[in-house]
Amino acid sequence: MRVIECPSQDQAADLVATEILEALHHKPGLVLGLATGSTPIGVYERLVRARREGRADFSRVRTFNLDEYIGLPADHPQSYRRFMREHLFDGVGIPAHHVHFPPTEGKDLLSACRAYEQAIRAAGGIDIQILGIGSNGHIGFNEPTSSLASRTRVKTLTDKTLADNARFYAPGEQQPQLATTMGVGTILEARRILLQSFGSKKAEAVRQAVEGPVSSFWPASALQLHPDVVFYLDGDSASSLTMREYYRRVRRNELELGSH
Numbered sequence: 001m002r003v004i005e006c007p008s009q010d011q012a013a014d015l016v017a018t019e020i021l022e023a024l025h026h027k028p029g030l031v032l033g034l035a036t037g038s039t040p041i042g043v044y045e046r047l048v049r050a051r052r053e054g055r056a057d058f059s060r061v062r063t064f065n066l067d068e069y070i071g072l073p074a075d076h077p078q079s080y081r082r083f084m085r086e087h088l089f090d091g092v093g094i095p096a097h098h099v100h101f102p103p104t105e106g107k108d109l110l111s112a113c114r115a116y117e118q119a120i121r122a123a124g125g126i127d128i129q130i131l132g133i134g135s136n137g138h139i140g141f142n143e144p145t146s147s148l149a150s151r152t153r154v155k156t157l158t159d160k161t162l163a164d165n166a167r168f169y170a171p172g173e174q175q176p177q178l179a180t181t182m183g184v185g186t187i188l189e190a191r192r193i194l195l196q197s198f199g200s201k202k203a204e205a206v207r208q209a210v211e212g213p214v215s216s217f218w219p220a221s222a223l224q225l226h227p228d229v230v231f232y233l234d235g236d237s238a239s240s241l242t243m244r245e246y247y248r249r250v251r252r253n254e255l256e257l258g259s260h
């Protein structure tokens with residue numbers, strides 16, 4: 001697990017975007033796992049800019065989003081399908097049939113969730129998974145006590161997650177209580193995982209994920225089992241890490257050796 005404390009959120013976004021653009025250069029048919037929320041927006045802005053400036057071609061890229069709310073139409077302002085269209089898909093020109101979201105409609109969601117997993121496998125698996133983290137340690141919508149071997153399925157959102165996301169809904173507006181999400185086991189199968197976290201509200205979740213025991217109570221701690229995960233943090237999110245100085249030293253050595 002690599003921990004990179006960045007001087008600013010912009011610098012974290014620069015690093016993650018550079019990783020993706022380099023990977024895309026080597027593999028034009030890159031398979032990306034994508035996240036929503038405020039955290040990845042800077043990365044998406046940089047990818048859109050790279051496309052606009054002719055530095056990147058996304059026409060062969062395929063994408064799989066982590067999660068989506070149940071009960072919101074695709075064009076609802078809070079739906080993740082709309083978020084992704086506005087922040088990335090329209091700007092980089094990924095063909096619509098290359099874009100995938102976990103199923104949220106239909107009578108047989110269970111089979112549809114299995115088909116989503118199958119679609120990921122058929123695409124050759126996810127090359128790079130972008131992640132954020134919830135203040136309760138969730139990844140995707142794998143809430144605390146999610147099985148660390150879980151697959152794509154429907155989850156009930158916790159009060160903490162509902163409260164964290166309530167700001168996006170008008171007073172009196174119905175907030176979705178359920179979502180379909182890739183499982184922790186699904187996420188762990190991605191070849192590389194790049195997680196960003198910003199702000200002091202996430203500091204405890206980051207500490208538990210990086211330094212805590214592997215526990216379904218902090219689902220992001222399962223990332224310790226993955227061989228290629230990088231945490232890109234701002235100073236606030238890194239503030240509770242007990243080995244903070246060590247991670248800084250490791251980073252200085254990496255830069256000096258040119259190993260990353």
Ligand code: GLP
Nearest residue numbers: 035037038039132133134140141
């Ligand atoms: C939601 C998403 C997560 C995301 C989290 C953090 O719950 N399902 O994938 O990581 O929000 O959001 P933000 O980046 O806005 O803090």
